[in-house]
Amino acid sequence: MRTRPRGGRIPGVVATVLGLLLTLLVTACSSGDGGGGGSDAPENGGRDTPTATAPEVRIAIAPGNGATGVATARELRVSAEDGTLTEVTVTAPDGAEVPGELADDGTSWEPAEHLANATEYTVTAVGENADGVATAETSTFTTVAADATFHSGWNIPDGATVGVGMVLSMTFDTPIEEIGDVRDAVEITTEPPVDVRGHWFGLQRLDFRPEEYWEPGTEVTVRFRIRGVEGAPGVYGTLHEDLSFTVGRAQISTVDAEAKDMRVVRDGETIRTLPVTTGAAATPTWNGRMVVTEKFAETRMNGATVGYGGEYDIRDVPHALRLSTSGTFIHGNYWAGSGVFGSENASHGCVGLADVQGAGDPSTPAAWFYENSLIGDVVEVVNSDEEIIAPDNGLSGWNMEWSQWGAGQ
Numbered sequence: 001m002r003t004r005p006r007g008g009r010i011p012g013v014v015a016t017v018l019g020l021l022l023t024l025l026v027t028a029c030s031s032g033d034g035g036g037g038g039s040d041a042p043e044n045g046g047r048d049t050p051t052a053t054a055p056e057v058r059i060a061i062a063p064g065n066g067a068t069g070v071a072t073a074r075e076l077r078v079s080a081e082d083g084t085l086t087e088v089t090v091t092a093p094d095g096a097e098v099p100g101e102l103a104d105d106g107t108s109w110e111p112a113e114h115l116a117n118a119t120e121y122t123v124t125a126v127g128e129n130a131d132g133v134a135t136a137e138t139s140t141f142t143t144v145a146a147d148a149t150f151h152s153g154w155n156i157p158d159g160a161t162v163g164v165g166m167v168l169s170m171t172f173d174t175p176i177e178e179i180g181d182v183r184d185a186v187e188i189t190t191e192p193p194v195d196v197r198g199h200w201f202g203l204q205r206l207d208f209r210p211e212e213y214w215e216p217g218t219e220v221t222v223r224f225r226i227r228g229v230e231g232a233p234g235v236y237g238t239l240h241e242d243l244s245f246t247v248g249r250a251q252i253s254t255v256d257a258e259a260k261d262m263r264v265v266r267d268g269e270t271i272r273t274l275p276v277t278t279g280a281a282a283t284p285t286w287n288g289r290m291v292v293t294e295k296f297a298e299t300r301m302n303g304a305t306v307g308y309g310g311e312y313d314i315r316d317v318p319h320a321l322r323l324s325t326s327g328t329f330i331h332g333n334y335w336a337g338s339g340v341f342g343s344e345n346a347s348h349g350c351v352g353l354a355d356v357q358g359a360g361d362p363s364t365p366a367a368w369f370y371e372n373s374l375i376g377d378v379v380e381v382v383n384s385d386e387e388i389i390a391p392d393n394g395l396s397g398w399n400m401e402w403s404q405w406g407a408g409q
Helices: 012-029 179-184 365-371
Strands: 058-062 077-081 084-091 100-102 108-111 120-128 134-142 148-150 152-154 168-172 186-191 196-200 205-210 219-225 230-232 235-237 240-247 251-256 261-266 269-275 288-291 294-302 313-322 329-333 351-354 378-382
Touching: 058 120, 058 134, 077 084, 077 120, 084 100, 084 108, 179 186, 179 196, 179 205, 179 230, 186 196, 186 205, 269 365, 313 365, 329 365, 351 365
Parallel strands: 148 235, 251 378, 329 351
Antiparallel strands: 058 077, 077 108, 084 120, 100 108, 120 134, 152 168, 168 205, 186 219, 196 205, 219 240, 230 235, 251 261, 261 269, 288 378, 294 313, 313 329
16 A cells, blocks of 8 residues: 655655745736736835936136236136036226127137226136036236327217218327237227228328218217227227217219319209319319318418418418318318309319308308218319329228228238
8 A cells, every 4th residue: 555755745746836836926926017016116125326416617717816917818718617607707996897708608708808907807707517506716817007008089079970981080199010909999880781991001090981982871889999909019008988970961072173163962963063163283183082071160271381381371261171181171262253263273272162251151152062061071073183182191091992991901
């Protein structure tokens, strides 16, 4: 007969079946698919995963804090690594802020103009890293003192209305060596936009104009930012000012020395033709395009001041408009006979119009032209026996080709 094995051992087949059942039970209890008894514990046994942190933005300010003798240009710069700049402020002791330009990628900032000499500036820069965490840095430095300064003058009053031939002309009281830096420190913007360029006549005069006459109604803004510009070694500019002017109607008058008349054209229409007298054969009037630069209801004209000795000295020349530095005017003439105008050229180079002594008659041709002219109006002389006036004689730069204007500067 058959008997049970000793020791209570389980037969092999039964043990195998029990093992499979136990495995299925453990698997069902630990399932993560939402089945009964499923666990939400993370795979790493319940520990939190650390969150990555962006590095702090690093801001650098040059020159360093406490620096002295700093150049007024090309030394101030703020930069950021591991982030971007959100704000840069540079202030002088009086609270004036230096305008600047932030790079497109936000990682650097530079000033948009020269700094003043012998001035302490404070720089405050703020930046953010990729997580938006802000960092600020502050630095103070002092710019170099000037050995000497140069001063600048210009010819257009702020708020003026001028003619279409107006040229902005600047003069300097000392020769300029760094002509490109000084020219670029004069910022001209217009509405409507037009290309305006500068041209140096020698080293102490700088003129600006567009290629063609201004369009009537053009609004012009000039920002002089010459302060802190080193015009020559150790010699710095001081001008830091703005001005604006408006271009009025277009008036261009043509003086025909052969026909002895002047045709006044306004906005494309001839409004009047006036008889004139121009320079005599020995003293002809300049040909070329000139610009009205000054107006005098009465003025003294002395030939000695323009190289004619004592040939004339008239203390009350009426209705005079200056056209050149060398002494060319278009003016009233009361001392010549009425038959001169339109029939004879008898002046010392000026353009004469009939007038009366004392400038008191508004009906004379000279009085009419005076009252109907603006500073900046164009007067062009043709058919004279003289050469074309030099571009630097008055505001006569319109006689220079655009391809030469500013060339080599």
